[in-house]
Amino acid sequence: MTIRFSFGGDEHIFGEVSESMSLEAFFTSLSMTNAVRAAGIKGVTEICPANASFQVKFDPDAIKPDDLLKELQGMEAAASQSDASLQTRIIEIPVFYQDPWTHETLMRFRERHQDPSKTDLEYAAEINGLGTVENFIKAHSSQPWFVSMVGFVAGLPFLYQMVERERQLQVPKYLRPRTDTPKLTVGHGGCFSCIYSVRGAGGYQMFGVTPMPIYDPTQKVSYLQDEMCLFRPGDIVKWKPISRDDYDAALEAVEENRFEPVIRPATFSLSEFNKDMAGTNAKLMEALNGR
Amino acid sequence: MAVKVINPGLSTTVQDLGRPGYYHLGIPLSGGMDRFALRVANMLVGNDEGAAVLEAVFMGPELEFTAAATVAVTGGDLPPKVNGEERAGWEAFPVKAGDRLSFGFLKSGARAYIAVSGGIDVPVKLGSRATYTLGALGGHEGRALKAGDELPVGEGVQGKGSVPEALRRMPGSPAELRMLPGLYWHRITAEAGQRFFADTWKVAPEADRIGYRFKGGTALDFVPREQPFGAGSNPSNIVDACYPYGSIQVPGGTEPIVLHRDAVSGGGYMMVGCVISADMDLIGQLQPHSPARFVEVTMDQALAARADRQAALARVRAHLGL
The missing domain is CATH 3.30.1360.40 (Gyrase A; domain 2)
Known part of the structure; x- marks a missing residue:
């Protein structure tokens, strides 16, 4: 290149x-x-x-x-x-897919969407040939993602799917950007997912929210006291689908500042990954889950 | 010593020369949009040129001082008043404990810089006192001022003097914004490039510290290509990349947006080049609906313009005996 x-x-x-x-x-x-x-x-x-x-x-x-x-x-x-290899981290991000807050927001901006008759997840499932929202969520959350950029706004990660190109989920951005996106929305545009670190404008499709803060300018959140921004390029992320009850419990833990994110050290080698994606991802899951 | 906010104006924020070093995390420089005016305001009250001041846009705040100080207001023509009596802009004037500073209607420009001797002494965050409102970082509680806020002011030497119009720097009409073509300039056709410079654009209502949108010019034609993997389907889309300060992105090829001090640090729209560093101050003084043109320059011309701006600041220092 x-x-x-x-x-x-x-x-x-x-x-x-x-x-x-x-x-x-x-x-x-x-x-x-x-x-x-x-x-x-x-x-x-x-x-x-x-x-x-x-x-x-x-x-x-x-x-x-x-x-x-x-x-x-x-x-x-x-x-x-x-040598394209990294000593990095794998971070588990709990996601409440199909939450009421992104749903309320996406309904407000239907006229800016490619298919106003569907939700963002229904649309994403259809154009990726996955049939149902449940299948799409499974495809989105079953394999790890690679933080390939941090930016747009403070601490926002761009995430790239660690699967073969043919299997990558691709969804266009909104036809016209929204003027509002809930804080901590998990979004997707083109081949990238992201987590909106702050409330604001956005053009990515909205799939859910995480209760886990990723940016804290007041540096009060226990794991953001040294660095305001959680993510760095090269981090690896695993989404963990959670229920409303799990979400509420996690949010309570965040509010009481006793939420502990699951973050484990991991190594990543691009050549090994290219040789055996499933094997590399399985090893990353072992690093995350301690098995 | 403190400044009490009686009325905050439209959007008044604490700003200095900004917060370099965190753009790779999406945290922009922030700081005064018109840094020439910010520096001169500080010179007039005897502060370091990078001390924190208040940046007011379109409408001034009303402030009360708890102790005597020297004040200067520079930038756009937003006439200062002390207890209702008009004072000159670009000139140091004294205030006493209990005095109220308010402003008349904006006559020209867009942003005024209010410097107080000693500097606004809000906490330093990541090396700067500048407010980054989108990230709720810096300034006073990470936000624009509200009525009832009280801002601490440092100990200061009291300055004096005034800066005549000939030594100031404000945009003309139409504003001429010099730009260096580059980045993804090759994505538009030669004819589109010519029209981009030939057209007179107008500042759109969506003009703030993040960026200034321009409208009224001809939509850009793109050189046809098959969109690269990951870029998105619109011909103006690219694989999300870094956005330089001053970069001119053109979503959908229609309305150029020039990113400013609170820039989003990256995204998926192609950029046709950057407004040069010397002309960034001028953008901060443009009101919505004001006309502007983009003027093509070379790197050598951009560097010469940068030197001219520095020389203009040096002339102000010399005039004030600094």
């Missing part, structure tokens, strides 16, 4: 590893941003990996744009050959 570089005004360099999404493109992007961070280049102020691209913000008074571009181009060969 040859990275396409472009200046974003006089303060950014944008690097597109690939036009299409793949874990290979993500790992090259992550390697590039890790290399830029390790190089400690004077004048670099922000280093942002994304799904299949990345961005470096710089102060052109400290480094000439062309000089920084040359430095980045010099890192490209090493980054694309680097």
Whole structure:
């Protein structure tokens, strides 16, 4: 893969590893941003990996744009050959699918949807050929997902499915974005799922909500006291479907600040994953469930 | 010393020069939209140029001071009044304990910067006092001010002086926003690119600290392609990527949106380039319905414009004897 570089005004360099999404493109992007961070280049102020691209913000008074571009181009060969493996974490996210709050919201914005006669989940199940909402939820929650980008708003993870491309769930975004999305909505657009960290505008289809905070600017939530944002690129997520009762109990635990997320260390190797996806995912589940 | 909020205005927030270093987590810079005006307001009251001030948009707040201080209001022409008596903008003036600062109607521009000697002393969050309202972070309780809020003010040296119009920096009409084409510029046809620069656009009502939407120009034609995997079906869709500050995205090819200080850090819409750093301040002074044009520049011209802006700030410092 040859990275396409472009200046974003006089303060950014944008690097597109690939036009299409793949874990290979993500790992090259992550390697590039890790290399830029390790190089400690004077004048670099922000280093942002994304799904299949990345961005470096710089102060052109400290480094000439062309000089920084040359430095980045010099890192490209090493980054694309680097061993795509990670010491990372697997995080279980409880999801109350078909909850009343996203349902109320999606009904308010039906006229912006491709199929106003169906809910977002009914539509997603149909266009993915899965027949029923239950089958869709099973497909959505049975395999792990890979955090390939953090952003849009504070701490929002973009999640990529760890299955063969043919099996990936794809759903278009709303025709026109909504002006409202409940906080902690689990959404999906294109091939990505996400968790909306704050209430606000959004264009992804809405499938459910999690009771588990993922961003806390007040840093009071027990597991968000050191870092306001839970997710980092490279984290692995497993959705756990829960009932209304489970949701209410989890929410009570969150409110009393005794909610403990299930987070376990895990290793991930892209080459092993490509050789044996089912086997890799099974090992990740063992890491999560301690079996 | 404190400032009491009697009436918050339309949307008044605490801002400084922002919060770099967290964009990879989706936490934007924030800070004053018109940083030239913010810096000058601080210079006038003897603060560090990056001290926290109040940014008011379209309508000013009403404030009461609990102790004597020096105040300056810069940016858009939002006439300050002390106990109902008008004061000049871009000029330091004293206030006493119990004095009330209010504002007349906005005459030009969009945002005013209210600096108080000592600086607004809200807690520093991730290295900055700037308010990021979408993330409920920084500023006063992570939000725009409300009546009844009380903002602490630091100890300050008292400044003096005024800045004549010739040394200020405000957009013309139509505003000329210089931009460097790039990013996904290759996705639009050559004719669409020419029309993008030829058209006069208008600021849409959806214009805030996250971004400014423009309308009234010609919809962009895209170079045909099969959409890449994961990008989405609209020709303006890309695999979700980082959004630079000042980047110009064009969802559906219709209405360009220029991302500003509270930018969303990424998303799935193609961008045709970026407004250059020197002209970001000017966007913060545009009202809805005001006309604007995008002017193509090269990187060398962008860097020269950046140097010109810095020279303009240096002239203000020299004028004030700083």
